[in-house]
Amino acid sequence: MSSSPRFALVAGEASGDLLAGLLLGGLRQRWPELSSVGIGGPQMAAQGLEAWWPSDKLAVRGYVEVLRHYREIVGIRTQLRQRLLHGERPDVFIGVDAPDFNLELEANLKAAGVRTAHFVCPSVWAWRPERVKKIQASADHVLCIFPFEPALLAEHGVAATYVGHPVANVVPLEPDRLAARRQLDLPEDAPVVAILPGSRGSEVDYLARRFFDAVSLMHQARPNLCFVLPAVPSQRERIERVAREAGVAGYVRIVPGQSHAVLAACDVTLIASGTATLEAALFKRPMVIAYNMNWISWQIMRRQRLQPWVGLPNILCGDFVVPELLQDEASPPRLAQAVLDWLDDPGRVQALQARFVQLHHELRRDTAALATDAIETLLAR
Template sequence: MVAGEASGDLLAGLLLLGMRRRWPALQSGGIGGPNMVHQGFEAWWPHHKLSVHGFGWELVRRYREIIGIRSQLLKRLGEKRPDIFIGVDAPDFNLDLERNLRGQGIKTVHFVCPSVWAWRPERLEKIRASVDHVLCIFPFEPELLARHGIAATYVGHPLANVIPIEPDRAAARAALGLGAHDKVVALLPGSRQSEISHLALRFFRAAALIRRAQPAIKFIVPAVPGLKSQIEAIAQKAGLQGDLQILNGQSHIALAACDVTLIASGTATLEAALYKRPMVIAYHMGWLSWQIMQRKKLQPWVGLPNILCQDFVVPELLQDAATPEALAREVLAWIDAKDFAPAKIQALQQKFTTLHRTLQRDTATLATDAIQKVLQG
């Protein structure tokens, strides 16, 4: 298995849990993170080695290292001849690897359909050449893939079974030492070092403006292990080092506890939707990466909650629009809605509850059934 970032590690850990229940003698190895290791996975390389933000200088700088890892991994897998290879998301890395392995007669499964419905539809041909089966986390994806001759199964989203339909806000607040009546904003500037570099200062400067408007608001920041010191340094630069509660991980507790989240576009926005939280989605990247993304985008939305609801149910502030002033204004609008327009928040929560139920499936059984068919095929 290969998972290339924190969100992939989380999904892969949940998949491995189901696989171990079905096949107790399962042996697994490759590239992964702590959630996978917890399920007995042997991480030959840590997942953060593959974590790259955008298409610009960082990709150029890391290209040789990443290609070297893929070459070594391909050689090792060719020698070990696993029964099956499962690439978890990370399509830029995994699809080429899967195509090579499939050419050697090794069965390949890709978990999480690349977002060909949102951007880069040219990937469909690569998917068809690279994988025996795709495990899809959104219900509309298998039909789209079938039209292009790609076998796929909708397995639901594993997080929809982990996150309760009605999150326990009181317990989450108690765990973080927050009061029942506190106004709480969760700041999630991303899980990659490069995302932190692009977004954390913007988020913290927005927090300073929010604090100026409403001094009683409390801020919590779940920090990915290993990036806490970077986040603390940026908080100090923003003059907020004493005003933020910076957590070691605990993003789910932070989302359960908060009233609103200011959040980087990505898987975390879906997690926020499953926690039924109002949010402001933001993103910023290098100029070249932004230009490439704009040309390849197929839909007007970037955030997963908006894509899945097919509407701007929450605001998106991207690139030059993601100024501290604009971010603060949109967060304060949700805070004000809690007091003066609760029906707006209730309507959003109802949309997210409907979405949550749509994504709930017996993922472990559906995924392992599909994997079994690939193994027998």
């Protein structure tokens, strides 16, 4: 086995970039001389990735939204496949989440003899269960972030390892709210509401105005509330424009990145469905989960759901421990009231925090080491 293996990785959005950055850190501890190329963002670049395309090129969700970018995305995948097979062939390809992009690429690479791993099992237990056949054809090994997934994949002959959720090791079991508020220059004793409308442009387009209109209603009802929004760099200008159009720019603090500090600082968060909801749960923060997308995309996805929940905290807890307001239900008045309800019920918050502490322990593993062990076994094949 080489002391300087070559890895290719693809992560398709901010959450994938975070996970891949953590994974690359573990791989680099094992192989300090490794090289890595592919598609990624700032977290992966900080670990030495040579990014051929930025991860936000793939940050699109929803059937109609994907169709609008289809030609560009397929073109990137074709160029990447050719470059990996005929130019800079990796020892292992690791697709990080983004299954609609990565699984087909992995299948092509695997058929050509490249060892492949997929980090973050596609949620076949939640919707589109037929994808397990695609996983079987695409990935030599799957790195799972939820404990029930390896057994499910084993039923279909897919090798998998539970590695825990990397963010569970990054987030402290007892987040320091006061330190986070000082870091962000927020009042120490005022109630703080975190606003997280998503990291994709399509999410910002569909959710930001709804969230800001809800902020306006909350501000009218309780002028003492503080609002803070962590904007990913690629979406900050768009978010600031929508805030001005909604008339809330004067009392919503928009900060560059720092989503973890914002979640640590807040009392409650209004948040787009996605990986960030699990991060909010690990910070033990009550939340209102919302989502809105193109109507056609929603109708297709709604019919393919296998579970009554959409938000990861609810799926993992097996119950509606936090409210979900989706599509037409995600109206500004309902969003605002659901957030205020958390602020008015400390007993409910305390019970939720106890459940989230339990969840945190379930997900906390030495992810980097476990994932690196699995990759090392794959390299030795």
